[in-house]
Amino acid sequence: MSATRFGIVGGGALGGLYGCLLARAGFDVHFLLRSDAEHVRQFGWKIETPLGDFEITDVNVHSSTETMPACDVTVVALKTTQNAILRDLLPGPTSKGGRVLVLQNGLNIERDAAEIVGYERVLGGCCFLCSNKVGPGHIRHLDHGRILFGDYCPSGDQISQYALGLCDDLVKAGIDAKVVADLATARWKKLIWNIPFNGLSVVLNASTQELMESRESSDLARSLMQEVHRAAGACGSMMSEKVIQTTLDVTREMVPYDSSMRIDYMNKRPMEIEAILGNPIRHARAHGCEMPRVEMLYLELLFLDRQNSVLSINAK
């Protein structure tokens, strides 16, 4: 069997890192890049990582899907706010029946890919990764890196042979990957952090540290978490209530950290509001569960996002 061929859609801190780890391990990796295409074609990738710094030259760089070969696995590593372009990007690399691995934040964000290539061909993954793009083709991986992934629509409670095989590939590349039978629960568990701390850090203009230091905001974070925990249960993802206290404790011990949503907001980029808040709200509602505080946070963020985009347009 020949080595798995990977297509990487999006060359940010996440797609760049995982793609290069796969390339270093000998997999046939094809990057679809936009702003960095020319730089990476000429100079390759430069990766700083606790796993051992390395460079990749002679990279398969594509500026368009037309030059991309059909891939076994196409990794979606864009922000969900760009998902509208998947309709143009996915048909090429998935033309011979390959799978799609969606490594994005939020809930049900696999659906955009699934509507294009079919639900049975989509896997999703939650990444626990601390990584930044510090320059064109230059990734600085700071810490962590685990991927919990699984079939978006598993048949039964079984982990598919396909997912197990993909996991072997990822692990061979030095990636801390693990297959889960229940992707939805993994996603809800991550949302218990993502919803309060992404949302409040924008609305209250504060770092996670500042949010944890004040009783009012940490109380607020806790009550948001309780809503998410209850909604997860209503949607069939039962978790011990202890996850709330544990998540708060871990957050209190974290280094001062700006959530991805806050970084997007400060840089006047669109925030992943629908993926992280809108989809969970709608999914929970469809299961008869309302999240009034989360919905309030959602509306506040939509308002701020709109004001931000007006400012951003005016500044151009």
Added chain:
Amino acid sequence: MSATRFGIVGGGALGGLYGCLLARAGFDVHFLLRSDAEHVRQFGWKIETPLGDFEITDVNVHSSTETMPACDVTVVALKTTQNAILRDLLPGPTSKGGRVLVLQNGLNIERDAAEIVGYERVLGGCCFLCSNKVGPGHIRHLDHGRILFGDYCPSGDQISQYALGLCDDLVKAGIDAKVVADLATARWKKLIWNIPFNGLSVVLNASTQELMESRESSDLARSLMQEVHRAAGACGSMMSEKVIQTTLDVTREMVPYDSSMRIDYMNKRPMEIEAILGNPIRHARAHGCEMPRVEMLYLELLFLDRQNSVLSINAK
């Protein structure tokens, strides 16, 4: 019967205006002032008002309650955030059994005065006033000016003779005053505007116009209003649901307006969070009614208020 003697505690845009209207009408008015005391003593008050501009010279100005005579009515026209000093300010002017008229925003804010002089001696009023202090001793009254007031703890549903007599005095001075049998309902009705628009204007950094122009924030304002309306009902203040739509319509037609809380926040002054949100939340809870969205707004404001006071201290 000699003319009623009024003590005015607080010489801002509200106390200054009403006090001067009373003085112009021949009532014996004594102002307790802080920063403006010396200016007003020397130059008097200058009032611009749609009722006809006027000046008041030879003003009874006091810098301390020690020089104040006992008053028939002591008007509390401070911000509620300063209520801690009422313990020092009220005993003097109320020493001969006079009443206290509390003209402040919020709910149950009369309690601070009532604990000092006795519940039966306290009246409260809601002001619908557009007025600014534009310089020392200089008030610019722009629009409106109605006072709805009544006994804080009425005996039965009857309006007291005392309140009716006080209303006559206010009307004689050209003030659009009206006694209500049910002060609590008047206060809740005002909170239906004050809670969403004071709160959201700070958290979302927006004018009332901006809040009404966006669907997200006007939806959010509506859902906050619905919670306040329901809480009012639980506390015995029944209102037609139409008040919500009417209030939204009026707000949409208003000129761009900065709420008092937003002005305080921008000037790094403490906001009236307890009076306008904390007290209604606690009062509703005591009547078995939770307001999750209002409570979330409350916690957000407390966080921002604390951050603001830190910035304010660091700037000094």
